[in-house]
Amino acid sequence: MSVKQALLALLEQGPKYGYQLRTEFEERTGSTWPLNIGQVYTTLSRLERDGLVVAGGDDGEGHVVYRTTEAGRAEVDAWFGSPVPRDQPPPRDELAIKLAIAISSPDVDVEYVIQQQRTATMRALQEHTRLKRSGRAARPEAPEDLAWSLVLDALVFEAEAEIRWLDHCEARLARLATTGGGTHS
Amino acid sequence: MTARQQHALLALTHVSRVHGTGATEVRALRDVSFEVAPGELVALMGPSGSGKSTLLHVAGGLDQPTGGSVAVDGTDLSSLGQAERARLRRTTIGYVFQDFNLIPALTAEENVALPGELHGLRSGEAREAARAALAELGVADLADRFPDDLSGGQQQRVAIARAVAGERRLILADEPTGALDTSTGEQILRLLRERCDAGAAGVLVTHEARHAAWADRVVFLRDGVVVDEADAGLTGLAGMTGAR
Numbered sequence A: 001m002s003v004k005q006a007l008l009a010l011l012e013q014g015p016k017y018g019y020q021l022r023t024e025f026e027e028r029t030g031s032t033w034p035l036n037i038g039q040v041y042t043t044l045s046r047l048e049r050d051g052l053v054v055a056g057g058d059d060g061e062g063h064v065v066y067r068t069t070e071a072g073r074a075e076v077d078a079w080f081g082s083p084v085p086r087d088q089p090p091p092r093d094e095l096a097i098k099l100a101i102a103i104s105s106p107d108v109d110v111e112y113v114i115q116q117q118r119t120a121t122m123r124a125l126q127e128h129t130r131l132k133r134s135g136r137a138a139r140p141e142a143p144e145d146l147a148w149s150l151v152l153d154a155l156v157f158e159a160e161a162e163i164r165w166l167d168h169c170e171a172r173l174a175r176l177a178t179t180g181g182g183t184h185s
Numbered sequence B: 001m002t003a004r005q006q007h008a009l010l011a012l013t014h015v016s017r018v019h020g021t022g023a024t025e026v027r028a029l030r031d032v033s034f035e036v037a038p039g040e041l042v043a044l045m046g047p048s049g050s051g052k053s054t055l056l057h058v059a060g061g062l063d064q065p066t067g068g069s070v071a072v073d074g075t076d077l078s079s080l081g082q083a084e085r086a087r088l089r090r091t092t093i094g095y096v097f098q099d100f101n102l103i104p105a106l107t108a109e110e111n112v113a114l115p116g117e118l119h120g121l122r123s124g125e126a127r128e129a130a131r132a133a134l135a136e137l138g139v140a141d142l143a144d145r146f147p148d149d150l151s152g153g154q155q156q157r158v159a160i161a162r163a164v165a166g167e168r169r170l171i172l173a174d175e176p177t178g179a180l181d182t183s184t185g186e187q188i189l190r191l192l193r194e195r196c197d198a199g200a201a202g203v204l205v206t207h208e209a210r211h212a213a214w215a216d217r218v219v220f221l222r223d224g225v226v227v228d229e230a231d232a233g234l235t236g237l238a239g240m241t242g243a244r
């Protein structure tokens, strides 16, 4: 998760101080990925060191306000103008690894492993759905509300894909069992 | 779960259902117990053939269990005669059939109004409730069409309108979003959720995890057995043996 680029892009919309940046980030993402204020200031000082932002004095109430530089704006353009890299090989997926090993382990009840995960993922999906249908994500009016609602959709799709994959694994295993092939002899 | 401390609107107790006998015997449900309280929406998931439709039929009094008992609103269905059971189905229970089950000779509005009319509502009243339900499902303009002139998704919405028209206290829906696109599907879930939030009890059979997630509880069936339940905050893997 690139906090650096996200904060830089928020700053490009107008000068802000640290707490404001954190609030705006969390408004758009519904505190799904909470930022601590220390992390915000560390990021800001790195951005400043790299010449992407400048600390532009005080807002009259003692807050140090940051704004983007020319180089910072170019960095934001480059971020929006390129895809998020998809690493090859992809990051390790613990569930895929766990199932791959479970299937080849004679003493593991793979059905149980699958069902237990399905229940846990379903519970997460229920929670995302509860957030989606209540509060400001349910009837988004401001762009920040819509942004959060779409972040929730991303989590919903991700959980759904995992459950669908678990169903698929279970069906494949069941078919293997009925056609006489066992996972172990 | 406060909802479940109230008395259950639907209670299945040690229900089993065996189809056929001898070599062709199929045990569609084995010792299934669960309850649904007013205000609760329960989703039922499981692979094809796991007994979901059988469970819903039994819960709605459309089929009788071969073992155990089913109570709706405190009344054991086996204590009711044919006529009383039919009355319960027209007044208390709204049923969305997997294959819609619309009557081809009746218009959409007549189909939706039929249970109310059979129950003795004045025709005007039943028609008004039918139009309101069709409007709620976004198909008011199809009121005068016959089922054969409707697409699958349109028939499905008419079938749902029929199940929610009037004041049904138990809504049983068998894959009600199967023929619908994703945004219409979500609209149906919103509607079911609203009915349950307003006090109805609901059971929803679905293949879509995204739709099941609207429920308060998700019950997983496999080979006629409840294998697990996902319930905000509760853990449990009843009936499963566990990894070693």
Ligand SMILES: Nc1ncnc2c1ncn2[C@@H]1O[C@H](COP(=O)(O)OP(=O)(O)O)[C@@H](O)[C@H]1O
Binding pocket: B019, B020, B026, B027, B028, B046, B047, B048, B049, B050, B051, B052, B053, B054, B055
């Ligand atoms: N009327 C029937 N006669 C014989 N077997 C049936 C009948 N209805 C359902 N079954 C069997 O009972 C099992 C459960 O079916 P069903 O409840 O339709 O499952 P699902 O809705 O989960 O796909 C299946 O094996 C099915 O073949």
Ligand SMILES: [Mg+2]
Binding pocket: B052, B053, B054, B098, B174
């Ligand atoms: Mg079925």
